[in-house]
Amino acid sequence: MADKIATREAYGAALAEFGADPNLVVLDADLSKSTKTDTFKKKYPERFFNIGIAEGNMMSVAAGIASCGKTVFASTFAIFAALRACEQIRNSICYPKLNVKIGATHAGISVGEDGASHQAVEDVGVMRSIPNMTVLSPSDGPSTRLAVKAAIEHQGPVYLRLGRLAVPVIYNDAMLKDFSLGKGILLRDGKDLTIAATGLMVHEAIKAADMLAAEGVSARVLDFHTLKPIDRDLIIQAARETGRIVTAEEHNMYGGLGSAVAEILAENYPVPVRMVAIRDQFGKSGKPDRLIERYKLTAQSIVDNARMLLAAGRD
Amino acid sequence: MKTRSSYSILNSIAITLFTSNCKGVVKMPRNELIDLARKATLIRKHIIEETFCAASGHPGGSLSCTDILTALYFREMRVNPANPSWKDRDRFVLSKGHCAPALYATLAEKGFFPAEDLTGFRSIDSYLEGHPNMTYVPGVDMSTGSLGQGISAAVGMAMAGKMDEKDYRVYAILGDGELEEGQVWEALMCAAHYKLDNLMAFLDHNGLQIDGKITDVMSPEPVADKFRAFGWKVILIDGHDYGQILGAIAEAKSGSGQPVMAVCSTVKGKGVSFMEHQAGWHGTAPNKEQRDQAHAELDAFLKAMEDEDNG
Numbered sequence: 001m002a003d004k005i006a007t008r009e010a011y012g013a014a015l016a017e018f019g020a021d022p023n024l025v026v027l028d029a030d031l032s033k034s035t036k037t038d039t040f041k042k043k044y045p046e047r048f049f050n051i052g053i054a055e056g057n058m059m060s061v062a063a064g065i066a067s068c069g070k071t072v073f074a075s076t077f078a079i080f081a082a083l084r085a086c087e088q089i090r091n092s093i094c095y096p097k098l099n100v101k102i103g104a105t106h107a108g109i110s111v112g113e114d115g116a117s118h119q120a121v122e123d124v125g126v127m128r129s130i131p132n133m134t135v136l137s138p139s140d141g142p143s144t145r146l147a148v149k150a151a152i153e154h155q156g157p158v159y160l161r162l163g164r165l166a167v168p169v170i171y172n173d174a175m176l177k178d179f180s181l182g183k184g185i186l187l188r189d190g191k192d193l194t195i196a197a198t199g200l201m202v203h204e205a206i207k208a209a210d211m212l213a214a215e216g217v218s219a220r221v222l223d224f225h226t227l228k229p230i231d232r233d234l235i236i237q238a239a240r241e242t243g244r245i246v247t248a249e250e251h252n253m254y255g256g257l258g259s260a261v262a263e264i265l266a267e268n269y270p271v272p273v274r275m276v277a278i279r280d281q282f283g284k285s286g287k288p289d290r291l292i293e294r295y296k297l298t299a300q301s302i303v304d305n306a307r308m309l310l311a312a313g314r315d
Numbered sequence: 316m317k318t319r320s321s322y323s324i325l326n327s328i329a330i331t332l333f334t335s336n337c338k339g340v341v342k343m344p345r346n347e348l349i350d351l352a353r354k355a356t357l358i359r360k361h362i363i364e365e366t367f368c369a370a371s372g373h374p375g376g377s378l379s380c381t382d383i384l385t386a387l388y389f390r391e392m393r394v395n396p397a398n399p400s401w402k403d404r405d406r407f408v409l410s411k412g413h414c415a416p417a418l419y420a421t422l423a424e425k426g427f428f429p430a431e432d433l434t435g436f437r438s439i440d441s442y443l444e445g446h447p448n449m450t451y452v453p454g455v456d457m458s459t460g461s462l463g464q465g466i467s468a469a470v471g472m473a474m475a476g477k478m479d480e481k482d483y484r485v486y487a488i489l490g491d492g493e494l495e496e497g498q499v500w501e502a503l504m505c506a507a508h509y510k511l512d513n514l515m516a517f518l519d520h521n522g523l524q525i526d527g528k529i530t531d532v533m534s535p536e537p538v539a540d541k542f543r544a545f546g547w548k549v550i551l552i553d554g555h556d557y558g559q560i561l562g563a564i565a566e567a568k569s570g571s572g573q574p575v576m577a578v579c580s581t582v583k584g585k586g587v588s589f590m591e592h593q594a595g596w597h598g599t600a601p602n603k604e605q606r607d608q609a610h611a612e613l614d615a616f617l618k619a620m621e622d623e624d625n626g
Contacts, residue, residue: 057501064471
């Protein structure tokens with residue numbers, strides 16, 4: 001797990017890798033060097049279009065291109081995609097269920113120094129609530145590559161949540177052979193509790209499971225690279241078999257993975273849940289690692305919450 | 316405000332309200348002009364019936380863009396009602412999506428779906444949504460209704476056409492109130508940047524929006540100068556004169572390397588005397604009495620055309 005790569009890097013590389021498909025078109029809003037769509041642009045300039053700093057227009061233009069039978073990736077930062085261009089995504093793309101994939105990079109506080117204005121902490125909640133939308137949030141480079149492939153193969157809108165920060169590689173090819181949109185991945189089995197994680201928190205979840213193992217606690221680790229449709233069966237099974245769940249995500253505590261898990265459990269198999277998430281605050285400027293510490297998006301925080309659940313269970 | 320009786324037959328055929336800069340007004344045999352005027356009148360009658368049956372909807376702006384739609388669908392556009400998703404078809408986007416009654420009526424008259432279905436407009440068991448929906452309605456090329464987004468989608472279609480080296484053309488109708496949406500200008504900038512001369516938009520310049528005159532609410536004027544500044548070729552026409560509409564379309568097809576905006580001087584509520592020039596008819600449906608009166612006026616016009624045909 002020594003290698004590190006940002007999911008946005010893996011995204012750009014995957015677009016270039018799968019870009020031979022003449023039906024694939026990529027749009028960007030003046031951020032192609034940051035979103036890494038420039039990797040595609042260099043290889044297939046005739047199918048790359050810079051729409052300029054006009055995200056709302058980009059989403060509706062993408063819809064128009066997709067209506068002519070093409071698969072369109074539209075990229076910008078998560079904050080400008082999911083929040084600024086939210087209504088264009090809703091009305092131009094999701095309502096007519098057009099084949100537009102939104103490559104939303106720089107999600108979460110790990111954006112770092114740019115600060116709160118550029119750190120989307122609400123995007124999953126917003127995107128998840130739009131009918132016809134699929135929401136992906138891969139945890140590392142190799143799974144991002146497969147998320148891009150799955151997005152291309154899926155007919156309809158996809159929101160792909162990606163990060164700026166280089167994150168450890170978790171998966172090898174063998175581990176991903178069953179990668180499937182809508183299915184979570186069992187990374188580690190366990191019987192005392194489940195840690196359900198997404199995005200860069202998956203790596204923290206694995207570390208937390210190691211820390212808990214040292215205390216004699218057996219923690220199951222699940223990677224939810226698909227936040228919508230969420231893997232309902234995997235959540236219910238975890239609740240049934242481990243009795244308690246800690247969710248972990250780099251997103252506000254409302255609307256993200258924690259909410260999605262709680263929604264499934266409330267209707268099907270209620271068990272105690274604790275959410276490691278941003279506590280309904282905006283981010284701020286700083287080094288990404290320092291911010292992650294400050295907002296308690298760490299393995300230690302997962303362990304602390306796991307202990308709370310285990311202690312409650314002993315009452 | 317009652318105005319001149321707009322349904323003297325000459326009104327929709329020959330009266331030029333202002334000086335157009337259209338290079339070649341298309342001259343048609345009189346019987347062909349009458350055919351178009353008759354079709355437009357049938358569409359107007361549908362608009363009245365749709366909004367009356369729904370007891371809601373937007374008759375004013377639907378009536379103002381009817382002649383543009385008629386010219387496009389019955390004289391110009393390459394479409395096949397038997398194959399609505401034909402890849403090589405010309406595309407049309409009603410960016411002012413609230414004028415769905417006009418689009419639906421046009422599509423029904425063109426044969427995309429039965430005209431009887433129009434009376435289901437806006438009702439729960441109908442596929443005719445209050446605003447155009449491409450998923451359910453044959454012939455609708457883009458779902459619209461949220462202002463400003465349709466013109467961007469039309470830009471995307473034109474880009475796809477260029478990419479694929481297809482010769483289809485893309486048409487859009489914009490409302491003049493719609494110009495207050497910033498996205499319109501993002502789209503116009505984009506179209507000029509990518510030299511989309513396969514794209515033509517019509518501004519339905521009737522001067523009125525829900526809350527009153529566009530110049531009182533939030534003036535987008537001077538629109539022609541703004542379009543030119545955004546890199547579009549601008550043609551000024553009377554949006555109720557088929558010769559001018561078709562002349563502008565012919566001029567736009569000459570492929571100048573620029574997208575083309577036909578600024579169409581129109582009358583909101585056109586064809587129904589008590590609806591003309593009235594902002595109040597933007598989003599109000601006629602009651603039974605008003606509907607009957609509207610039909611009587613439109614029927615009288617149809618009759619006049621029939622007499623003219625026979626004479």
